Amino acid sequence: MRRYDASEIEPKWVAAWDAEGRFRASEDPGDTRPKFYALDMFPYPSGDLHMGHAEAFSGGDAVARFKAMQGHNVLHPIGWDAFGLPAENAAIKRGIAPAEWTYANIEQQAASFKRMGMSFDWSRQLNTCDPSYYRWTQWLFTKFFERGLAYRKKSAVNWCPNDATVLANEQVKQGACERCGAVVERRDLTQWFLRITDYTQRLLDDEAELIDWPERVLTMQRNWIGRSQGAEVTFAIKETGEEIPVFTTRPDTLWGVTFFVFSVEHPAVRRLAELGGTWDEVSVLVDQARATSLNSREAADTKEGVFLGVHAVNPVSGEEIPCYAAPYVLMEYGTGAIMAVPGHDERDFAFARTHEVPVRVVIQPRDADPLDGDTMTEAFAGEGVMVNSGHFDGQETPASIAAVVEWLEAEGRGEGTVNYRLRDWLISRQRYWGPPIPIIHCPACGEVAVPESDLPVELPADVDFQPGGDSPLARHPSWKRVTCPTCGGEAERDTDTMDTFVDSSWYYLRYCSPGYLDGPFDPAAVAAWMPVGQYTGGVEHAILHLLYSRFVTKVLYDMGMVPFTEPFPRVMNQGQVIYGGASMSKSKGNIVEPMPIVQRWGADSVRLIMLFAGPFEDDIDWKLIAGEDPDRRPGVHSWLSRVFTAVGDAVERGDAPEPDALVRLTNRTIKGVTEDLERFRFNTAISKLQVLTNETRAALDGGAGARSAARSLTLMLAPFAPFIAEELWRVDLGEPGSVADGPWPEFDPALVVEDTVQLIVQVDGRVRDRIEVAATISEADALAAAKASENARRAVDGREVVKEIVRAPKLVNLVTRG
């Protein structure tokens, strides 16, 4: 009798699959199988695989293998999101080149993925830091540039004085540098942006095409885009006559405006303050804002602010109101100035009470006592009836808002408009390890895109990339000196590089034709494989990566390069792997790594631990599911041992007849596991396979045969534990070919039902008896059987049965009275 030994089985099949060139997607035009694109978010190659990879890729691989066994031509690629700051930092720390560090990690992660038996098409491997890839990242940038979708402008950015580099918004936590903890400053730098704001409404409208996205991800994207419907209204400054527009979602409260507030960064503030004689005071606020990071300003005090000494004129009432500058008004949203309605806005209310500005009620709640501006203790932001608003008095929200907008437009005093929270995508980085921005700055011609024939603009290797306050590429003595492609005069390359999110915004397209030389992708291949059938990855990419990819796809659609507008109609997020309720981290010393467990117990066990722990999208607390002893044998490993011996025994038993109950259970299991896999409910699928294993063993123990049950079990195990399945399939069952090719087992509908079932007998809703009856029992017979039950009779206890609920063959409920 052979014993289950993963360390013997698994390396053997790793080598065999490699030698067989298995898991290659077919490009044979004669291959009529339906295509399925199973995509996993490509990993960032820092160090070896971590538990999060093991979780995500176990799920993604189960889907890919399931689809392949069902007869799909599956594209399941892998690649490396290889550019980025961590590589640069690691390289600085170790005194080696970022490329060296990155390629070493790629090698290690690739070896680990192979050891785990991931069914990747290795022939399509791509790497964003390879010139053959980033050539096309740069090409796409030039296309965006040509279409006016890439542009440069001066902008306030986060700056870490310690690391001497700009930081992405995501790298700033509570106003401090995520890595070194230094307080982040603001700097005004000229930056490259992609005009995602041109696509805002389409990003919202095309939500209908996102057939199967987690609800919370959709919500997060919607909130991030932040659509607000309202009106733009123009106030005039009394002292200068200049016109300042504001955005409001509540034009119906225009008659309640009692003051006007500028962002401290508003360009008119200094001039107006000097005119009003308040600049000494205002400049303190301005300096304060400059010293604070963009992110920490979120916490600015609502009540802080300074009177500018000038006044604004309310366009609907002609009333003159004081103007303030206050940090609670954001320059980045709307117009950078607001009309303040303290009666109906919480923030304006707090400001008004502090600065003793009058509060005026112009909306009265419908079913409550009338409010009084002098005595109210909080703003009323709800719906109600307009008052003190001229001829609009008596109109009710929300209809009143539309009515006011209509009137404003007719009067030429404002217009209905929509505002979004979403800003353009800042992609330039003053870092080394990214694709250089393919632009040449010519004194005569301005910004000129590098011609396609000159791409890629390669990243020079001989660069001092120590952080120093400017782009490392700018420090290179010769790299930036070029001639202008347009006029031939002396010119300079742009020395910034692109954000890694640009690299990852189109990699899924490149997979379809990874060696393609005439463009970023072969349009025919993309049309054949895309959109992605199932996209698996972490919820941390719910907003940025997924939103950017959707944007890029829409631009490519507009360019006529792809025939679809959404790249990922179906997305699933794996949960996080945590330890003791907290995320794993070096500083906490609680990191558990998958590869040592693979070595100890096998890749099949690691995959099963992950997928059996609970729903795929739920977090896994390693401490709870695995305990604290790293040597403790995982439960799934014991199960695999039992599967191994059961299948072996079943083969030895040959064609001995199988019990009818086992045949039915096998059919039911096929149905259930198939349905579970279609909905990515791996944990319940595995549980069903364990039940089938237990019953198979029981049949064998009883002297019966179980060969067909064992065969189905082996097939269904393959998406989760591909190694043991392959071993049992090819060696024990002696089947020709790989279990990875299936076929996925089918069930006989006639055999998914039991021939006998337990009839539940209830009296007044309480279970009193369980009777074994034929599954086909009639309602009358079921009722009779229930009434014959001794237990039920005792429970009725002479009372009158007033109602008989019969749901044959499952249940009878006798309802009594008295």
Next chain:
RNA sequence: GCGAGAGUGGCGGAAUCUGGCAGACGCGCUGGGUUUAGGUCCCAGUGCCCGCAAGGGCGUGGGGGUUCAAAUCCCCCCUCUCGCACCA
């Protein structure tokens, strides 16, 4: 504060979509067996309470409702997690 999701044994979870045996499956634990240095392996038990048992009572965060019947549907409340958070 706003939005989303979730509360079930000692633990992970199942049953929730479609109202009908709550606790599948697994971990852990208890007892027994084989082997024995231990682990492995095999068998039995394991929601709580009463009971030798048969059986009975209670039980899915709390309260109310609908129903013959509620973990499941509806209303209110509590708690937790996640996301967003001066967005005018």
